[in-house]
Amino acid sequence: MTTAPIVTIERASKLYVTGTERIWVLRNVSLSIDRGDLMVIEGPSGSGKSTLLNLVSGLTRPTKGNITVEGRDLAKLDLDQLAILRRKRIGFVFQSPNLFPHLTALENVMLPSRGATEERGRELLEMVGLGARLANHPHQLSGGEQQRVAVARALINNPGIVLADEPTGSLDRKKTLEIMNLFRKINEKGSTFLVVSHDPVVASLGLKRVVIEDGRLVDEDD
Ligand SMILES: Nc1ncnc2c1ncn2[C@@H]1O[C@H](COP(=O)(O)OP(=O)(O)OP(=O)(O)O)[C@@H](O)[C@H]1O
Numbered sequence: 001m002t003t004a005p006i007v008t009i010e011r012a013s014k015l016y017v018t019g020t021e022r023i024w025v026l027r028n029v030s031l032s033i034d035r036g037d038l039m040v041i042e043g044p045s046g047s048g049k050s051t052l053l054n055l056v057s058g059l060t061r062p063t064k065g066n067i068t069v070e071g072r073d074l075a076k077l078d079l080d081q082l083a084i085l086r087r088k089r090i091g092f093v094f095q096s097p098n099l100f101p102h103l104t105a106l107e108n109v110m111l112p113s114r115g116a117t118e119e120r121g122r123e124l125l126e127m128v129g130l131g132a133r134l135a136n137h138p139h140q141l142s143g144g145e146q147q148r149v150a151v152a153r154a155l156i157n158n159p160g161i162v163l164a165d166e167p168t169g170s171l172d173r174k175k176t177l178e179i180m181n182l183f184r185k186i187n188e189k190g191s192t193f194l195v196v197s198h199d200p201v202v203a204s205l206g207l208k209r210v211v212i213e214d215g216r217l218v219d220e221d222d
């Protein structure tokens with residue numbers, strides 16, 4: 001087993017230029033995520049959280065600095081290679097579950113599968129507490145249940161890391177705790193999570209907590 005970090009971010013900065021405005025959205029961010037981490041980056045709206053996740057998934061290139069994922073330097077990958085990396089090695093959970101309405105829970109989980117068996121899809125839905133809801137369509141599931149389907153879908157290809165951008169942003173307090181407890185349970189089985197959220201309650205449930213303000217990491221305790 002390698003002990004190398006699964007993700008490294010080294011002195012990453014991101015400049016956006018719109019019209020005459022130049023904004024450094026990320027400034028000199030360095031961070032590494034180890035296998036088995038459940039890290040939450042907490043910060044207010046506009047602090048650069050989504051931009052940071054987009055750097056890790058290769059959707060955005062840094063203006064300065066380096067990113068590696070599972071030892072691969074993202075700067076050396078072309079757009080096709082980045083797309084393959086995302087599909088095979090990264091799971092995504094967003095604020096909205098983004099399920100296909102005409103597909104069942106199980107079919108939604110299987111949709112991005114690259115060779116995973118339906119048995120695996122069933123196991124994942126059982127793990128997220130929806131073993132009895134496999135054949136339900138999204139409109140037959142609550143918002144929290146739909147988000148659980150999205151979590152199972154993110155895991156279908158056994159990704160090296162799950163990136164979650166405000167995964168509880170549409171949920172009430174109780175459902176927020178349920179999703180974070182689910183992440184902890186899945187994390188105990190070995191999956192690595194990088195979660196970003198403005199919500200201190202979400203951050204308090206991470207096993208590592210980092211604060212971002214105005215594009216800079218201001219605090220890290222682990
Ligand atoms: N493509 C872009 N072009 C120009 N500016 C951008 C672009 N994407 C993001 N920004 C700016 O970068 C800053 C950080 O945006 P980002 O989406 O990373 O914040 P966030 O922390 O995820 O916020 P929220 O909690 O509201 O989702 C914002 O000021 C935003 O307006």
Ligand SMILES: [Mg+2]
Nearest residue numbers: 049050051165
């Ligand atoms: Mg965001």
